[in-house]
Amino acid sequence: MDFIHFLELIVIVAILLVVGIPLFGKLKLKKLVEAVDAASDKYKHLLVRKEETLISLKDLEFDFSTDKISEPDYKQLRHKLEREAEVILETLDQLEQERRKNKPRKSA
Amino acid sequence: MNDIGEFTLLLALATAVYGCVAYIMSARGNRIDLYLSADKTPFIVWACVMTSSICLWRAFLTDDFSLQYVWAYSNIELDTFYKVSSFWGGQKGSLLFWTLLLSTYMLVVYFQNRKKNLRVVPYAMAIMLVIVVFFLVLINFSTNPFERIPLPPEDGRGLNPLLQNYWMVIHPPTLYLGYVGFTVPFAFAVAALISKDLDDGWIRMTRKWTLISWFFLCMGNLFGASWAYVELGWGGYWAWDPVENAAFMPLLIATAYLHSVMIQEKKDMMKVWNMSLILLTFSMTIFGTFITRSGLIQSVHTFDEATLGYFFLGFLFVIITSCAALIISRLPLLKSANELDSFLSRESSFLFNNLLLLGIAFATFWGTIFPIISEAVRGVKITVGPPFYNQVNVPIGLALLALVGIGPVIAWRRATLSNLKKNFLKPLLAAMVGAMAMFPVIPLGSRAEIYTYATFVISIFVLSCILAEFYKGTVARMGLHEESVAGALSTMAWRNKRRYGGYIVHIGVVMIFAGIAGSQAYGTHTEKHLKLGESFEIRGYTIRYEKLVAIEATNIKTRIIAQLAVERDGKRYWTGHPEKEFYKGQNQPVSEVDVLSTWKEDLYMILADFREDESATIKVYVNPMVSWMWTGGWIIAFGAMVSMWPDRLEQRRRLDRIRKQEQLFLSPAQE
Numbered sequence: 045m046d047f048i049h050f051l052e053l054i055v056i057v058a059i060l061l062v063v064g065i066p067l068f069g070k071l072k073l074k075k076l077v078e079a080v081d082a083a084s085d086k087y088k089h090l091l092v093r094k095e096e097t098l099i100s101l102k103d104l105e106f107d108f109s110t111d112k113i114s115e116p117d118y119k120q121l122r123h124k125l126e127r128e129a130e131v132i133l134e135t136l137d138q139l140e141q142e143r144r145k146n147k148p149r150k151s152a
Numbered sequence: 153m154n155d156i157g158e159f160t161l162l163l164a165l166a167t168a169v170y171g172c173v174a175y176i177m178s179a180r181g182n183r184i185d186l187y188l189s190a191d192k193t194p195f196i197v198w199a200c201v202m203t204s205s206i207c208l209w210r211a212f213l214t215d216d217f218s219l220q221y222v223w224a225y226s227n228i229e230l231d232t233f234y235k236v237s238s239f240w241g242g243q244k245g246s247l248l249f250w251t252l253l254l255s256t257y258m259l260v261v262y263f264q265n266r267k268k269n270l271r272v273v274p275y276a277m278a279i280m281l282v283i284v285v286f287f288l289v290l291i292n293f294s295t296n297p298f299e300r301i302p303l304p305p306e307d308g309r310g311l312n313p314l315l316q317n318y319w320m321v322i323h324p325p326t327l328y329l330g331y332v333g334f335t336v337p338f339a340f341a342v343a344a345l346i347s348k349d350l351d352d353g354w355i356r357m358t359r360k361w362t363l364i365s366w367f368f369l370c371m372g373n374l375f376g377a378s379w380a381y382v383e384l385g386w387g388g389y390w391a392w393d394p395v396e397n398a399a400f401m402p403l404l405i406a407t408a409y410l411h412s413v414m415i416q417e418k419k420d421m422m423k424v425w426n427m428s429l430i431l432l433t434f435s436m437t438i439f440g441t442f443i444t445r446s447g448l449i450q451s452v453h454t455f456d457e458a459t460l461g462y463f464f465l466g467f468l469f470v471i472i473t474s475c476a477a478l479i480i481s482r483l484p485l486l487k488s489a490n491e492l493d494s495f496l497s498r499e500s501s502f503l504f505n506n507l508l509l510l511g512i513a514f515a516t517f518w519g520t521i522f523p524i525i526s527e528a529v530r531g532v533k534i535t536v537g538p539p540f541y542n543q544v545n546v547p548i549g550l551a552l553l554a555l556v557g558i559g560p561v562i563a564w565r566r567a568t569l570s571n572l573k574k575n576f577l578k579p580l581l582a583a584m585v586g587a588m589a590m591f592p593v594i595p596l597g598s599r600a601e602i603y604t605y606a607t608f609v610i611s612i613f614v615l616s617c618i619l620a621e622f623y624k625g626t627v628a629r630m631g632l633h634e635e636s637v638a639g640a641l642s643t644m645a646w647r648n649k650r651r652y653g654g655y656i657v658h659i660g661v662v663m664i665f666a667g668i669a670g671s672q673a674y675g676t677h678t679e680k681h682l683k684l685g686e687s688f689e690i691r692g693y694t695i696r697y698e699k700l701v702a703i704e705a706t707n708i709k710t711r712i713i714a715q716l717a718v719e720r721d722g723k724r725y726w727t728g729h730p731e732k733e734f735y736k737g738q739n740q741p742v743s744e745v746d747v748l749s750t751w752k753e754d755l756y757m758i759l760a761d762f763r764e765d766e767s768a769t770i771k772v773y774v775n776p777m778v779s780w781m782w783t784g785g786w787i788i789a790f791g792a793m794v795s796m797w798p799d800r801l802e803q804r805r806r807l808d809r810i811r812k813q814e815q816l817f818l819s820p821a822q823e
Contacts, residue, residue: 052159059167059196066188076184077270089351096418103564109628110621112563114571121493121565 087139090132097129154219157207158298161248164200164255165288167193168281175278179271179347187274194262194277197284198255205252208245208297212238218304221245221297227308229708230316237321238311243445243460244297246324250441251287253325253332258284261336261361269353275343276354283335286467290460310708313735313742319379327372327399331437333365334406338434341427345478350423350485352416359413360796362430366410367792369403374664374785385743385758387677387773389781390668392541397520398440401513405433408509411502418564419499423486424479425506431475436513438468443520494566501559508552515544546603550610553665556658557614560621579616586612600673607669611662618655618662625652645794653795660791663784670777671754677773684766687719691774693755694719695728700766708736711744714759714768718748730759730770754778 104125108118171193178186208221212235217223225238225245240249258280265273291297337358344354376399381389390396409429416422442464479486492499519536526534561575587609594608595601622641625648629640645652680688687696696717703711713731717724728746735742748755753776761769 048155051156055163059163062192062196063167063170063189066185066191069185071185071188073184076178076182076187076274080271085349085351088353092351092353092356093420096420100418100564106625106628107563109631110624112561112567112571112575114568117566117568124493 083139083142087136090136090139094129094132094136097125097132101125101129153207153210154216154298154300157204157211158296160200160203160207161288161292161296161298164197164204164251165285165292167196167200168284168288171197172278172281172285175274175281179274179278187270190274190277191262191266193281194255194258197281198259201248201252201255201288205239205248208248209236209239212236215308216304217306217308218300219297220299220301223301223305223308225308225311227310227708229706230308230311233318233321234311234316237315237324240324240328241311241315241320244291244295244299246328247287247291247295248297249325250328250332251284251291253328254280254284254287254335257332257336261339265357269349269357271347271349272340272343272354272357275346276339279339279342280335283339290463294460294463310735310737313733313738313740314383316742317379317383319375319383323372323375323379326368326375330365330367330369330372331399331402331440333361333368334402334430334434334437336361336365337430341430342475342478345427345475345482348482348485350482352420355413355417355426362406362410362413363792363796366403366406367789367796369399369406370788370792371785373399373403374782374788378782381778382745382747383742385745387675387756387758387771387775389671389778392516392519392536392538394443394520395440397516398436398443401516401520402433402436402440404509404513404516405429405436408506408513409433412506415499415502419490419492421488421490421492421499423488424483427479427486429506431472431479435468435472438464438471442468496562496567496569496572498559498562498564498567501555501562505552505555505559508548508555511548512545512552515548516541519544542600549665550603550606553607553610553614553662556661557610557617560655560658561617575620576617579613579620582616583609583613595674598673604669604673607665611666614662615659618658621655622652649794649797649799653791653793653797656791656794657788658791660784660787660789663780663787667777667780667782667784670780671775674776675774677771679760679769679771681761681767681769690772691753692720693725693772693774695757695770695772697768697770698727700762700768705733710734712759712762714762714770716746716757716770718755726755728755728757730757732759732762749779751779752776 101122104113104118104121107113108115113121171190174186174190174193177183178190208219210216211219211222212226213232215222215226215228217226221242221244222238225241226235230238238245240246258277261280262277265276337354340354340358344350373396376396377389380391380396409426412422412429413426416426442461445460445464494500519540522536523533526532557579558576561579562572587605590605590608594605596605622645625644626637626641629635629644630637633640633643635643676691678688678690680686682688682697684697684699687694689695696719698715698717701713701715703713705711711731711733713729716728716730718726718728726748728748730746731744732741733744743758743760746757753774756773756775758771758773759768760771
């Protein structure tokens, strides 16, 4: 066996070790991700929507300040966006409350 | 070293296959041990491909002609500069280079995301590894760059003289960085489909990647045009060649995606459309490699040994059918939650821009594949030339140019018609004034000249719209904060990098449109056979042929240089030196043009032929406004940089806020 082949063998063994150790070692966690229920997914989605609605409100302010929309349209859209934000916040609150109800309290 | 290069390629393939399987199994079985094991593979694959690439570079730099690839694309006399770039000069090396870039991108994605969204990331890594596996299979078993020659020759065949240009070092890597970059958003989109995590998380994770890839693809196209202009010696920069089209189509579709994805972010709409667009963009990058490597379509860009077409076609088929099936199976989850508020809104203008961009992409695609279809159906290969593309794409392009100006003026969600009229009034007036000022001085005798006139008028309109946006934003900010004009303008642009970076890109696009229009309609050229001392006139320039010089530049290269004095109004203005280069072992000489470039026009000179009595055939083009295109390219680069610049404050805070709230919700109740 020449030096190059020896080197190749060492590299293969090193890779097998690096890749294999997690498979045979003891790990604290077993699961890659905790089971995510529909409520968590919805919550996550609504958080993003909340931020996007806030950005849309900022955009609307900007569009109004640069004279792209009339005052009546601005007011109407602002009301619509605020209503959307309200619904999102209410739903988020609702989901948080349900989560609190369903999860057992930690012992003091 | 060559043994090591070959070995590491095989090792990279084995590791990539394992990584791919382990990532998928870890995600499906929710097993952290498999994930941690697979998690090592992106780095190992990258290290192996990098080692292999270093071995190939070493072979080029040390003139190791025992490798068939080095023999075919290098020789002892070749500049070190070109020995480095010869790596991607042929099919084998270009595939290895592609794999190197892909594995490098994969490594960066791995470092960025390995601890984030573990529902999506394992699948995304697996998709990227599948693509790496495809390329590694080709390299290992079909086009191995480490293939040996049993009896190594003393010298190599040399790099094609056309490729011995500094653009060879810049253009292919830039284009590849764009092509390969779209693998990342594609992989995350498919991962989102597989994992059913279909909110816009994958878009947020890949937003910068999309911008970076778009930027490189755009610059790659422009660099390619610039290279063709200075190297191919036909006076033009774009010929609607199939391979040029192959790089242009993903750029068009990616541009459509960049716009429509904003609607999904803002309104949670168009999920199917955006998925389809990113799938199409990636498919077009693979289609591009199919074109260059199939040998089915004739192009100046195709590789000599283009034999891999069917592999790429098969891969393309698998990608399109499996992704289409995935999208169809997830349709209920991809339903839009919202609708357009109004047809008179920025969203609508983006939709219209999408249709136009796809229209140009489809026309270009049709023209590109028509020779294959005509040969398959009628047995005759009918090549589609520039008249077809110009006839179809120019009117659509003009409508698109107008939208570049209209879009930013229309408000998001709903615009008010009266305000819209008011906002468009000044840009329209500017365009009308421009139209009237240009009318007496611009010829309008042909369709091309009318289109050019229209392009200039629309360009004035668009520039006025964009500048008005900067002005109105600055004034609005000055009204809210006590800032100077410069302070308000810079703060406003810096705090809204995405918006104003985009507007700067639009200015660059306008410059490119104007440059193309001007150079296509008002150019002229002439060809004269001259004896020493003779002269001729072209558009106010007097070109005098002064002398012909032969220089032995290297052992393999001889330069024949013509000296041409350019006079204007009786005064010497410039001296041009177009030349012909002869390379030992190459049948065809290469023309090296000389160009005097100004804002107004390019004076483009070619030494077409020469005789023993020192007489020479000189070809001169006057190409108006070509430099506008290159300037537009740099403006696009600047605008894209502004858009891509990391937003350290607001966006990061926003993402942190979402993440923290998400963690609070997912962790057990704390009361």
